[in-house]
Amino acid sequence: MKRILTYATGTALFAALPSFAQEAKTYPAPGEIVAAAKAEEWIAIAPSDLLVMDLAPDAKSKPRRVVIQLMPAPFSQGWIGNIRKLATAKWWDGTSINRVQDNYVVQWGDATDKKALPEGLAVVPESAYATQYVPGAIARRWEGNVVTQAVTVGPRYGGSIYPEGPNIYDSFSQSYSFVSGIPLALSKNRVVTDTSITVTPHEIWPVHCYGMVGVGRNLSPDTGIGAELYTVIGHAPRHLDRNIALVGRVIEGIEHLSSLPRGTGALGFYEKDEERVPIISVRLGNAANDVPAFEYLSTESASFTAYANARANRRDPFFIRPAGGTDICNIPVPVRRKPVK
Amino acid sequence: MKRILTYATGTALFAALPSFAQEAKTYPAPGEIVAAAKAEEWIAIAPSDLLVMDLAPDAKSKPRRVVIQLMPAPFSQGWIGNIRKLATAKWWDGTSINRVQDNYVVQWGDATDKKALPEGLAVVPESAYATQYVPGAIARRWEGNVVTQAVTVGPRYGGSIYPEGPNIYDSFSQSYSFVSGIPLALSKNRVVTDTSITVTPHEIWPVHCYGMVGVGRNLSPDTGIGAELYTVIGHAPRHLDRNIALVGRVIEGIEHLSSLPRGTGALGFYEKDEERVPIISVRLGNAANDVPAFEYLSTESASFTAYANARANRRDPFFIRPAGGTDICNIPVPVRRKPVK
Numbered sequence: 001m002k003r004i005l006t007y008a009t010g011t012a013l014f015a016a017l018p019s020f021a022q023e024a025k026t027y028p029a030p031g032e033i034v035a036a037a038k039a040e041e042w043i044a045i046a047p048s049d050l051l052v053m054d055l056a057p058d059a060k061s062k063p064r065r066v067v068i069q070l071m072p073a074p075f076s077q078g079w080i081g082n083i084r085k086l087a088t089a090k091w092w093d094g095t096s097i098n099r100v101q102d103n104y105v106v107q108w109g110d111a112t113d114k115k116a117l118p119e120g121l122a123v124v125p126e127s128a129y130a131t132q133y134v135p136g137a138i139a140r141r142w143e144g145n146v147v148t149q150a151v152t153v154g155p156r157y158g159g160s161i162y163p164e165g166p167n168i169y170d171s172f173s174q175s176y177s178f179v180s181g182i183p184l185a186l187s188k189n190r191v192v193t194d195t196s197i198t199v200t201p202h203e204i205w206p207v208h209c210y211g212m213v214g215v216g217r218n219l220s221p222d223t224g225i226g227a228e229l230y231t232v233i234g235h236a237p238r239h240l241d242r243n244i245a246l247v248g249r250v251i252e253g254i255e256h257l258s259s260l261p262r263g264t265g266a267l268g269f270y271e272k273d274e275e276r277v278p279i280i281s282v283r284l285g286n287a288a289n290d291v292p293a294f295e296y297l298s299t300e301s302a303s304f305t306a307y308a309n310a311r312a313n314r315r316d317p318f319f320i321r322p323a324g325g326t327d328i329c330n331i332p333v334p335v336r337r338k339p340v341k
Numbered sequence: 342m343k344r345i346l347t348y349a350t351g352t353a354l355f356a357a358l359p360s361f362a363q364e365a366k367t368y369p370a371p372g373e374i375v376a377a378a379k380a381e382e383w384i385a386i387a388p389s390d391l392l393v394m395d396l397a398p399d400a401k402s403k404p405r406r407v408v409i410q411l412m413p414a415p416f417s418q419g420w421i422g423n424i425r426k427l428a429t430a431k432w433w434d435g436t437s438i439n440r441v442q443d444n445y446v447v448q449w450g451d452a453t454d455k456k457a458l459p460e461g462l463a464v465v466p467e468s469a470y471a472t473q474y475v476p477g478a479i480a481r482r483w484e485g486n487v488v489t490q491a492v493t494v495g496p497r498y499g500g501s502i503y504p505e506g507p508n509i510y511d512s513f514s515q516s517y518s519f520v521s522g523i524p525l526a527l528s529k530n531r532v533v534t535d536t537s538i539t540v541t542p543h544e545i546w547p548v549h550c551y552g553m554v555g556v557g558r559n560l561s562p563d564t565g566i567g568a569e570l571y572t573v574i575g576h577a578p579r580h581l582d583r584n585i586a587l588v589g590r591v592i593e594g595i596e597h598l599s600s601l602p603r604g605t606g607a608l609g610f611y612e613k614d615e616e617r618v619p620i621i622s623v624r625l626g627n628a629a630n631d632v633p634a635f636e637y638l639s640t641e642s643a644s645f646t647a648y649a650n651a652r653a654n655r656r657d658p659f660f661i662r663p664a665g666g667t668d669i670c671n672i673p674v675p676v677r678r679k680p681v682k
Contacts, residue, residue: 059400100600102595102596102600103552103595103599126661209576210444210576211444219659220659220661234576235550235551235575235576235577235671236671238664238668238671239653239660239664239671241664242661243655243660243662254443254444255443255602258443258444258599258600259441259443259602259603261596261600262600312580314584318561318584319584320467320561320583320584321583326579326580327579327668330578330579330580
């Protein structure tokens, strides 16, 4: 008797899922919907939008490569421009993984704090943590040239809490959606004090889901350069949204970071040099060797909508009660290596 | 220039946090609120409510101990009774960690599927995944002998989506709260079909946050015995709520599980015997050696309410924008070793 937790989690980036086609009445699992998506629903990720980080081999001499997809415009482009310059200058070569805090982040960069940065890096203002949003008239659809379609996840208990947004509850914003593989939250700009909330026009911003990559910084008004990066390896720390820049997400190899020993210093920093995993090189995808072609499932596709709804209402055989809803970080955007024909 | 992500995350179970008392105007970080809690706000966890799992030492011969707090009545007591019998029978001794799936779970038990179970174990019905709730008249308070106080986290955009519940949005239920250190969701019992939602009386149930421990099972109507256990090591897989039994949470040593190499088989199962970490022993806390006294911050205490609100509205110096809300799994219930006087 092999007790397994679940037949189809859909949380692994490249989970292989069994078929239940022989069942009398079946609902496809999220992974099955993804597997059945049409070729034209997948969108190629340009190699120049990848950041490829090669760590020193592990104890068994196996290579460790982490691949990050950088975010598209208009999000965080000031920091991403810096990151492109740093990678081109081979700045990270010889730096290291310096911090691993359980259920939080892995962070990397220059442990010595003395390495000179290239010239010409931008100083990005805090206002760039979010993007202004111009509301449209179409219910349940985010307009503009960025967010072209909201995914309605439900059913839910009542109507939308935000008339123009999708029928989705979010604990941290008014609604959420995706564009170009990036999870986004939508809200009014609220300034919260002890006694009041001031509401100004709409904003959209990328959110801190598992695997998202952000820019370490000092206290405000510093926003970080992009030389010190981290990725989320635990429950989504959404309190960091709009407080820190997100620049991309890990699309392959996050296990090389998430399974590292936790640091024993404050905030999970390593205390000894020998604990830090050396970074051999960081390159843009078009300047790295042996980079496969990656593609993501279009967040505007019918298959993605079906996938998101299946994530919110699991009815594949393992499940007895669909939840009737989900949060944005439980809808990881599918990414795959482009199939070889 | 030491760029750090944040001064005070509050997500580590035992984070040490710097003081900002010298700032002109300061708000305490969540961890500072916890550190300032009164001694009487901490509640001792009975050793008999602990499950202590000792793994084989790591590659550097360091011991690896994982401590789990079993849930109080009325939640999941059928499975927990089985777990007490299995531990007393030393059933897990010589079993192993068999599955590590990134951003999902670590699972342990008998890899051979042939080890005989003790007699007298209960078969628990699916109805025990949740507990019936009798609504009371007091707004923003969960009544009954189980949930005695709801934490109001906010401010939020509108009123409560559930008149009797706290002013909290949850993507998976109508509201949430805590009791005895356990995160709980509250909802009506909804049966979702393609075309309808049938609503019946209220339920409360424990939720799948990071570190929660559950019972592996086969397809329904099997609910699992409790011999095959898992813990969450990624973003909260809330779609498992009410589909699988939760029996406790890891309160110390989760890093010994979360940092294990990911399994390369389907669903993260290890494929080779030598990949599995041996379990030396699993005992109830009152039958294990060298178990320190643990205590958790009362979820009915003023300090816990202040802590939860601080988690939802970070105003300590690193933050520039409080989120104005949070989800239940971003309010980990503080646990500590009882201070030695």
